[in-house]
Each structure stands twice: as structure tokens, then as C-alpha cells.
Amino acid sequence: MEIRTARDRAPSALESGRQERVPRVLPFFVRKIYRSKDFREGFADMLPACVGLVPFGLVCGVGAVAAGASIWGALGMSAIIFSGAAQIIAAQLLAAGAPIAVIILTCVVAGLRFLMYSAAIAPYLRPLPPRWQRALAFLLTDQAFAAAIRRFDAGANPRAGGLHFLGAGFALWLCWQITNVVGYFAGNLVPASWSMEFAVPLCFIALIAPHFKSAPQVGAGVLAGVAVVALDGLPMRLNLIAAGVVGILAGTAIDLAQARWTRR
Amino acid sequence: MDPALKLWLVILVVGALNFFSRLSFIAFFARRSMPPMLALALRYVPVAMLTALIVPMVLPGPPMVVPDVPSPKILATLVAGAVAWLTHSTLKTLVAGMIALWSLQALYAAIG
Numbered sequence: 368m369e370i371r372t373a374r375d376r377a378p379s380a381l382e383s384g385r386q387e388r389v390p391r392v393l394p395f396f397v398r399k400i401y402r403s404k405d406f407r408e409g410f411a412d413m414l415p416a417c418v419g420l421v422p423f424g425l426v427c428g429v430g431a432v433a434a435g436a437s438i439w440g441a442l443g444m445s446a447i448i449f450s451g452a453a454q455i456i457a458a459q460l461l462a463a464g465a466p467i468a469v470i471i472l473t474c475v476v477a478g479l480r481f482l483m484y485s486a487a488i489a490p491y492l493r494p495l496p497p498r499w500q501r502a503l504a505f506l507l508t509d510q511a512f513a514a515a516i517r518r519f520d521a522g523a524n525p526r527a528g529g530l531h532f533l534g535a536g537f538a539l540w541l542c543w544q545i546t547n548v549v550g551y552f553a554g555n556l557v558p559a560s561w562s563m564e565f566a567v568p569l570c571f572i573a574l575i576a577p578h579f580k581s582a583p584q585v586g587a588g589v590l591a592g593v594a595v596v597a598l599d600g601l602p603m604r605l606n607l608i609a610a611g612v613v614g615i616l617a618g619t620a621i622d623l624a625q626a627r628w629t630r631r
Numbered sequence: 632m633d634p635a636l637k638l639w640l641v642i643l644v645v646g647a648l649n650f651f652s653r654l655s656f657i658a659f660f661a662r663r664s665m666p667p668m669l670a671l672a673l674r675y676v677p678v679a680m681l682t683a684l685i686v687p688m689v690l691p692g693p694p695m696v697v698p699d700v701p702s703p704k705i706l707a708t709l710v711a712g713a714v715a716w717l718t719h720s721t722l723k724t725l726v727a728g729m730i731a732l733w734s735l736q737a738l739y740a741a742i743g
Contacts, residue, residue: 415721440638447646457641467637474645478652480680486656486669487676493661500661504654509684513677565704565732566725568688569711571681573724576715578678587675591682599687599695607683614679619672 405527409514409534416510417542419570422563423451424543428550430458438551445547449540450508451567452477472603479608483615484512491515494525503529506536513574582625587618703735 400406424445431441434457444454453474460470484507492500515532523531557563578584591614598606665673687695689708698705711728718724 415725419721419725434638435634436638437635440635440642443639443642447642448649449646450649453645453649457645461634461638461641467632467640470641471644471648474641475648475652478645478649480684481649481652482655483673483676483680485653486660487673489657489660490665490670490673492657497658497661500657501654504657505650507653509681513681516677562704562732562736564688565707565729568685568708569725569728570721571685572708572711572728573715573719573721575678575681576712576724577719579716583675584678587679588682591679592686595683595686596690596695596697599693607680607687610683610686611676611680614682615672615675618675618679619668622671622674 400530400533403530405523405530406534406537409518409531409536410538411534412514412531413510413535413538413542416514416570416574417538419566420510420539420542421546421566422557423567424546425550425554425557426564427451427454427458428547428552429554430455430462431547431551432554434458434461436461438548441547441551442544445544446540448474449505449543450478450481451543476603476605476608480509480611481507483608483611484509488512488515491519491525491528495529499529499533503532503536506533506540508536508539510570510574511536511539513571517574517577583618583622586621587614590614590617703732703739706735707732 427445428441431444431454434440436444436458444457448454448457456473456477457470460473485504488503488507492503495503511532514535515528518531519528575588579588591610594613595606595610598609600606601609685708687693689704690696691698691702691704707728710731711724714720714727715724
């Protein structure tokens with residue numbers, strides 16, 4: 368009898384191609400990834416974004432101090448939660464003595480956008496083996512997501528794109544741990560008058576600006592921007608996710624209208 | 632509850648829920664094909680979601696207000712947007728945006 372495994376079902380793009388099977392033994396596995404050109408490019412591509420991440424990481428480190436966390440608690444937040452928004456919210460609510468259910472619920476609402484990122488990246492990651500999907504899912508952040516979509520849209524095959532994503536995600540994760548720890552010990556050394564927090568939106572702008580080329584994309588951005596202000600009154604910062612949905616619907620509607628127009 | 636225990640509970644539960652959010656649709660669509668309408672709509676996730684994150688970081692608040700006179704941050708955002716659109720470079724966008732912000736802040740302070 369033939370036993371079918373996940374590996375038979377999906378002859379993965381990672382293992383097909385050249386003879387370069389990704390070995391199961393960890394050290395070889397790591398060495399092979401480390402040697403790959405795409406992994407290194409992904410890592411290097413994210414270094415400027417890492418610079419932009421520094422102020423955000425510092426703020427999270429400071430937040431962990433305010434929440435009364437030990438250095439291990441602070442590292443646990445940055446390494447396991449790995450989401451600036453959720454960490455800041457958790458730290459603020461912990462410091463305020465909020466009930467644990469409220470903290471968890473608010474953090475999860477802040478992370479609802481990951482559902483959308485997950486859906487948007489899913490078609491590209493489909494050919495990869497499940498453990499790669501899990502690893503990349505863990506590293507799925509705003510920056511890594513936008514960078515990976517750009518790479519895949521530029522024509523990267525699943526194997527190359529996956530390795531690039533892994534390199535980018537690893538660079539961001541590493542930088543996040545370092546900046547959080549520095550923030551924990553020395554975060555208050557950067558004067559607020561430098562407005563370093565502005566580096567975070569700047570990085571996001573750099574990630575999406577190349578998309579602003581077609582009417583549907585511009586429409587999606589503009590409508591999301593208007594909606595996030597208009598819906599500011601919603602609780603738990605639900606205006607962020609609601610505005611995202613408004614922008615997506617606007618982009619889709621304009622896209623469909625355009626398609627109908629050109630068909631005539 | 633012991634504060635350290637509470638912190639670690641938050642870390643583990645939020646960490647797990649975040650991970651499952653990130654994995655959700657990647658795992659779901661690993662074996663199913665995606666409806667074409669959904670695939671079309673998802674092309675607008677990066678721009679729509681990141682714009683929704685950028686705007687509150689640029690406008691004064693909370694609560695968010697759109698000022699009558701554009702603040703240094705708003706103008707610096709426009710400069711950065713133009714640089715990003717022309718160069719596609721994160722580093723150049725960062726440098727241009729921060730220099731624009733600092734100069735505009737100095738200018739506004741000088742004008743009063």
C-alpha cells in the first residue's frame with residue numbers, strides 16, 4: 368500500500384528544481400539557507416527598514432519597563448508576540464492593571480490585520496511545504512508582508528520568494544530583539560524632540576509607494592486614509608481594520624469598473 | 632495574580648493567537664483554490680492596510696484631527712511620499728522624510 372504524505376501531495380518548489388533538497392538535519396538546513404543568495408538578499412533588503420524599526424523597538428522596550436517586566440519578560444514579548452502594536456498595547460494595559468481578558472482581546476483586535484496579510488500572501492506560499500508556511504507565518508509582519516508581496520509580484524518563484532521572505536523576516540526579527548533590549552535598558556536616552564517615531568510611517572510609505580501606479584491602488588489608499596479618520600470614534604482602534612476593509616472594497620470596485628469599461 | 636505570571640500568560644496567549652492569525656489563511660488556502668473575486672480584492676490589502684496605519688501616525692491626536700495649517704509631519708509625509716514614489720528606496724525615503732521633518736519643525740519654531 369502506498370502511504371501518501373504531505374510531501375507527496377505537494378512536490379514542493381523548495382525541494383524540486385535543482386538537486387538542492389532542503390535537508391532535515393538542522394545544521395545543514397541552516398547552512399544551506401544561509402548560503403542562499405535569495406535569503407541574503409532578503410536580509411540585506413530589510414536593513415533600511417530595520418533602521419526605521421529602531422525607534423519603535425525602543426518604545427516597546429520602554430513600555431516593557433513601565434509594565435514592570437523583567438528583561439526576560441521584555442524579551443518574551445518581543446520574541447514571541449513579535450508585533451509592535453500588540454506589545455505597546457499589552458504593556459500599557461499591564462501597567463494600568465487591566466484584567467487579563469481585556470488585554471488579550473485588545474491585542475488580538477490589533478492583530479486582526481494579520482488575517483488579511485495571511486490571505487493576501489497565501490497564494491504565493493501555496494507551493495511551499497507546511498513547515499515553511501508555518502515559519503513564514505510566524506515572521507509575517509507589516510514590513511515583511513509588503514516586501515514579500517513586492518518580491519513575488521516582481522516574478523520571484525516560490526522557492527526564491529520564500530527564501531527572500533525568510534531572510535527579510537529574520538532580519539526584522541533579529542533587529543526587533545536588539546532594539547527592544549536596548550529600549551529596555553536605555554530607551555529614554557533618545558530625546559522626544561527628535562521625533563524618531565516618525566521613522567515608522569516613513570518605512571511604511573516606502574513600502575507602499577511603488578503600488579501607487581493604477582487607479583484602483585490609488586483609490587484603495589485614499590479611501591482607506593479618509594476612512595481611518597472618519598471612523599476614529601470606533602473603540603479598540605477598530606478604525607484601522609475597518610479602514611483597511613473600506614480601502615480594499617474601493618480598490619476592488621474601481622478595478623471591476625475599469626475592467627467593465629475596457630471590455631466595452 | 633502574580634504580575635510575572637500575568638505577563639507570561641499575556642505573552643503566551645497573545646503570541647499564540649497572533650501566530651494563528653498570521654497562519655490562518657496561509658494554511659486554509661494551502662489545499663483549496665482561492666475564489667477569483669477574493670484574489671482580486673486581496674491585491675489591495677498592502678496599500679489599504681498600510682495607509683490606514685500611516686495616517687494616524689502622521690495626524691495629530693488622539694483623537695485624530697485634520698489641522699487647518701498642515702503640520703511639519705504632514706508636509707514631511709508628502710515629501711517622503713514623493714521620494715518613495717520616485718526612488719523606490721526605503722533608505723532615501725527615511726533620510727528625506729526625517730530631514731524634511733526636522734527642517735520644517737525648525738522653520739515652524741522660528742516663525743512661531
